[in-house]
Amino acid sequence: MVNLKRDQVVTTEWNGKWWNARVLEVQGSLANMLFEATPSRGAETEWIYRGSTRLKPLLDLGDKKTAGINTVPTPDQLRHNLPYVEMTKVHSDHILPEQQIPQPKPTMLGRLNDPQGSAATSSSPYHFSQLLQQCAQQTTPTPSFAKKSSASVSGSTSSLYESSRSEHKKKKKKKNKHKDRRKERYEEDKLFEPETKLDLPATKERLRYMPHECRPICLGPIPQVVDHNQNPLLWPMDLGWVRELCKQGGSSYKRHVIYRTPCGKSLYSFDDISRYLKETRSEVLSVDRFTFAPHVHISFNQRRTRQNSRFYYMQLTDLSNGVEKVPVSCVNEYDTDEPPPLIYMTERQAVLRGTKVNTDPNFLICCDCTDNCSDATRCACRQLTIKASACNRDGKPRLDAGYKNRLLKDQFQTGIYECNDKCKCSKQCQNKVVQNGLSLRLQVFKTYDRGWGIRCLDDIPKGMFVCTYAGQIWDEEEANQKGKEHGDEYFAELDFIENVEGKKEGYESDVDPIDKDLSDKDSDDSNNKTQSSSDDDFQTAQSELSSDDSADIINPITDRPRDDLKESTNQKDQAGGTRLVLRRQSESTEQSQWSVSLASPNSKKEMTPPRGSLVMGSPEVKPNGQKAATIKYGYDPSPSKEILDQKQVAAFRQRREAEKEARAKQAAAGSSEAKSEDKKTETKPAQSSGADQGDNDYDVEIVAVNSASLSAASSSSVKTEEDEKKLVVPMETDVKPDSSVSDSLRDLGLEETGETKEGNKTEDFKSEEKEKKPAKPKVTGPRARKSTNSRMRQRYLGNPGTSSEPTIAEKKEEEIEEKKPSHPSTRNLFGEEHCYVMDAKHMGNLGRYLNHSCRPNLFVQNVFVDSHDLRFPWVAFFAAQFIRAGSELNWDYMYEVGCVPGKEIKCLCKNAECRGRLL
Numbered sequence: 001m002v003n004l005k006r007d008q009v010v011t012t013e014w015n016g017k018w019w020n021a022r023v024l025e026v027q028g029s030l031a032n033m034l035f036e037a038t039p040s041r042g043a044e045t046e047w048i049y050r051g052s053t054r055l056k057p058l059l060d061l062g063d064k065k066t067a068g069i070n071t072v073p074t075p076d077q078l079r080h081n082l083p084y085v086e087m088t089k090v091h092s093d094h095i096l097p098e099q100q101i102p103q104p105k106p107t108m109l110g111r112l113n114d115p116q117g118s119a120a121t122s123s124s125p126y127h128f129s130q131l132l133q134q135c136a137q138q139t140t141p142t143p144s145f146a147k148k149s150s151a152s153v154s155g156s157t158s159s160l161y162e163s164s165r166s167e168h169k170k171k172k173k174k175k176n177k178h179k180d181r182r183k184e185r186y187e188e189d190k191l192f193e194p195e196t197k198l199d200l201p202a203t204k205e206r207l208r209y210m211p212h213e214c215r216p217i218c219l220g221p222i223p224q225v226v227d228h229n230q231n232p233l234l235w236p237m238d239l240g241w242v243r244e245l246c247k248q249g250g251s252s253y254k255r256h257v258i259y260r261t262p263c264g265k266s267l268y269s270f271d272d273i274s275r276y277l278k279e280t281r282s283e284v285l286s287v288d289r290f291t292f293a294p295h296v297h298i299s300f301n302q303r304r305t306r307q308n309s310r311f312y313y314m315q316l317t318d319l320s321n322g323v324e325k326v327p328v329s330c331v332n333e334y335d336t337d338e339p340p341p342l343i344y345m346t347e348r349q350a351v352l353r354g355t356k357v358n359t360d361p362n363f364l365i366c367c368d369c370t371d372n373c374s375d376a377t378r379c380a381c382r383q384l385t386i387k388a389s390a391c392n393r394d395g396k397p398r399l400d401a402g403y404k405n406r407l408l409k410d411q412f413q414t415g416i417y418e419c420n421d422k423c424k425c426s427k428q429c430q431n432k433v434v435q436n437g438l439s440l441r442l443q444v445f446k447t448y449d450r451g452w453g454i455r456c457l458d459d460i461p462k463g464m465f466v467c468t469y470a471g472q473i474w475d476e477e478e479a480n481q482k483g484k485e486h487g488d489e490y491f492a493e494l495d496f497i498e499n500v501e502g503k504k505e506g507y508e509s510d511v512d513p514i515d516k517d518l519s520d521k522d523s524d525d526s527n528n529k530t531q532s533s534s535d536d537d538f539q540t541a542q543s544e545l546s547s548d549d550s551a552d553i554i555n556p557i558t559d560r561p562r563d564d565l566k567e568s569t570n571q572k573d574q575a576g577g578t579r580l581v582l583r584r585q586s587e588s589t590e591q592s593q594w595s596v597s598l599a600s601p602n603s604k605k606e607m608t609p610p611r612g613s614l615v616m617g618s619p620e621v622k623p624n625g626q627k628a629a630t631i632k633y634g635y636d637p638s639p640s641k642e643i644l645d646q647k648q649v650a651a652f653r654q655r656r657e658a659e660k661e662a663r664a665k666q667a668a669a670g671s672s673e674a675k676s677e678d679k680k681t682e683t684k685p686a687q688s689s690g691a692d693q694g695d696n697d698y699d700v701e702i703v704a705v706n707s708a709s710l711s712a713a714s715s716s717s718v719k720t721e722e723d724e725k726k727l728v729v730p731m732e733t734d735v736k737p738d739s740s741v742s743d744s745l746r747d748l749g750l751e752e753t754g755e756t757k758e759g760n761k762t763e764d765f766k767s768e769e770k771e772k773k774p775a776k777p778k779v780t781g782p783r784a785r786k787s788t789n790s791r792m793r794q795r796y797l798g799n800p801g802t803s804s805e806p807t808i809a810e811k812k813e814e815e816i817e818e819k820k821p822s823h824p825s826t827r828n829l830f831g832e833e834h835c836y837v838m839d840a841k842h843m844g845n846l847g848r849y850l851n852h853s854c855r856p857n858l859f860v861q862n863v864f865v866d867s868h869d870l871r872f873p874w875v876a877f878f879a880a881q882f883i884r885a886g887s888e889l890n891w892d893y894m895y896e897v898g899c900v901p902g903k904e905i906k907c908l909c910k911n912a913e914c915r916g917r918l919l
């Protein structure tokens, strides 16, 4: 490059003629040149690349170079502040043989700019493309001087650029450092070496950019077809682009990447790229086919080393049998074994036994963006991601939530909502990533000690989508059964809901105040509802997630903005919270009654929650001495245990125990019918677990609320005030039309207190209810599960306990118990207690081969693609860091160490930070 300083005068080509131009400013590799005014035109300025042959010193260097003259500045040049050519380290990642490179001769300038001459005087795209072709025909190469690779191995050209000895030393030192680091890498990590080590000096001359408006024709004559068998980051190169790695001279050692478009334009950022792709309406390329990370090598050669001249006993070209767009090769260098048979599928199996994943696009929120969803503030789908991100500890939405240039730099536990088929955006949409499927070249390989694993064949930039984890979805019962049949090592839990709730748990947040009228309206809605479907449930939960500020959210059912929620949002700021209050009316344990009402803490006016809001509970002691269990709305984690007086809790428990005993006696003495009922209950651990849990936890914990039960509550034996009749909570969940006060209170975790009963009448009703309820699946025992969301949920707790110390399993139990949310889960709204499990044992994709590491290079991300049902996100993996080609890919299984009694798996991740045990 030409070393330029401000106010220097440099002979520069402009419009086909040489001018004395003044340097106005220098920024990085660019210089702003002022072409002084002439009688025929005014003064003009132009930013010029300092490595351009339009600068005379660089052009002159061509002759000097061939004559073997070095480029060290002469004392004269230094003394008189004259421009000189400095050494720059530039190489192209995509190197063409020199003969193929279109090289316009310097003399061509005159010709091209001859005013009387050819079409070249025009800068219209059409003529420009002709010009490109003309240039391409000039096969006599003119050496390039500005873009030599610093990694040049030999040749006279490279020596020309050795400007100082210290530079050389530095280079050597760095090389050694890299060498040492490489030695430390794993076996698999050494598979490939960047091709740049073998590169010849970059010689490709950048196409001269003639100012023009970019259009589709700028993509050039090359057919827009790409080879899926190669690194996707090489696609632009196949289509006539050039990626240049520029290194600034001096001690700064700063490298940056420039992309040259087929029409010669230089692009310096993702914004430039997306603008260009939009202008040229490129259908093949998207922003994720580019990387500006200078350390990412996009072309690799297999190293001719012993390490790399591996012999494979078994080699398959495509494990997916053509199901994936990119073939997934598979190799075994230890024996002739092939991976066990697998029905390969790229998407999770959405058909379940009891229910069905709703993938009807009509139930998806969609956007009408025409800008490839680059503006997050206007894209309804990206807004979903942003709004969901508010379900965190501070309750504030993260405006940067979601993809940026199709990369995901960090995990968002609150999920990513991608655009879908109903959206107006195109294939190039920035919010469509996981649904595009596999694009990287990955290889399944046999590891030394952990069965099969996956490695990448190309460098992966940080944040890039890698692959998904697909499999069959089982409910709790099925999962336990399948686990027994064929093991649980390919189980991954769909625990999105639990993780989001767990994240928020224990942190107080604002509570939405809800308009009373609105709540009435909602209550009516909910009363009209007699049955809920899975679809309704997921819509409910969806709106719950965003009920905080859902002004822009379109109700997928009505297709109109959720004004009601908007209203509630506004009110939030004014009032500060609306609570559903369970209030015991009397201090006496014997006579105390619980009423259910809604109250705003500020106004003390009882209110109704918004339709579909999430219910969470926390007890509260009212100033008048009344005890109250409050149900808050939104992801509200009120720490109930702190609020409720311990004495009250103890008394409450005692009472409850007494009640239980009495009931047990009654049951023993009861009729045979009653006995059979009791037996039924015994065989339904899931059903009884609520009560059992209640024993462990505070009795006022709320499990679930449904409108019918609460309506009943307001009109039956529970002592209510007039305004409390409005307390219908419109949850679109399993509605039990015949439920009673006792039922509602049982749902609220209070069913056995007796305060709500009116003697045997309630008891009888309860046994009737038991009959009506379907048997819940029996939970058969612990198994190994991988969490698919939380980052560090599980830690190794040490060696199995000694005689005095609790065992790992016990500790774990305690820990889990402690962590238990003090309110019901959104999952309860679906009438379910357990998360679904994805099993990739017999059906699935390559995600099943990802091994565990305590310091993983991938992170897992829940993404909503074909359904916004919170229970069924897609499980996707993204690069948590820059990953060098050849590295094994892994994620943190986050197994609960010690959760499977008697089962212990030592972790073999070989990482310095290894926790020791996998399970």
Ligand SMILES: C[S@@+](CC[C@H](N)C(=O)[O-])C[C@H]1O[C@@H](n2cnc3c(N)ncnc32)[C@H](O)[C@@H]1O
Residues within 6 Å of the ligand: 450, 451, 452, 453, 489, 490, 848, 849, 850, 851, 852, 853, 905, 906, 907, 908, 909, 918
């Ligand atoms: C989902 S599979 C991973 C693919 C597996 N290696 C295969 O051959 O199919 C999970 C199983 O791989 C093994 N595994 C994965 N990572 C491991 C690690 N870091 N240490 C020990 N075993 C590991 C364990 O046997 C685990 O149950």
